[in-house]
Amino acid sequence: MIHSPYIVPPLPPAWPFEPGVPLHPLGCRLNLDLPGLGGGWRVCTPGGIVPSGDPVALSGVFGRGGIFRVGDLVLRPYRRGGLLRHLNEKTYRSHLRFAAEHAVHRGLWEAGFPTVEPLGYAWRPSGLGVEGVLITRMAEGEAWPRRWDLSIPRAEAIGRAIGSLCDWGLWSPDLNATNVMLPPDGGALFLDWDRARFEPPSESRSADLRTRYRARLERSLRKLGAPPEAFGII
Structure with a gap:
């Protein structure tokens, strides 16, 4: 059987979330303006909707900057990290x-996984390649590193969500503490699925992913100076 890392596989038997309603198919429109980003964009969104309105920078968010809100949508330009960003940022x-x-991201949302609603992406030529923008629905909350003191139910929600990713076989190399958002009404939402992929099935896949996620999050927590109780969650 041919395995594709970006084709969403069937849900595992013990999936803890209620699947949602499938999103509408994407429609792509050419040579459009995006608020705060200029023109020349190919915008791929459900029904071909285009963000419109005044852009408002989102304060207090982690990341590489440039994330802003337009109405009830969030636009996050793609930016490279690591040493490569000094040579080729976008x-x-x-x-x-x-x-x-x-x-x-769409597969996760439709499966009921706790994440923000994906609304598509946009791209345009840039140099010898392209630059891009991720478009999602706005959701209220604050990043986990802004408030380490979690309640037991919220801590359990984070652990349950990460465990479900392992059982489903999804590896997200950018999953760190700054990509866990805490909504005001409890629970947790997970952000940023860039380079995420489904691993080939194997008997040890879930256990291997648990080990990798734990190591990834431990590095993130140490870098952020998290208190000891934060490490207990993972």
């Missing part, structure tokens, strides 16, 4: 990386 080989993130 140009990618093709739009397929943005499409792959949306496919995985």
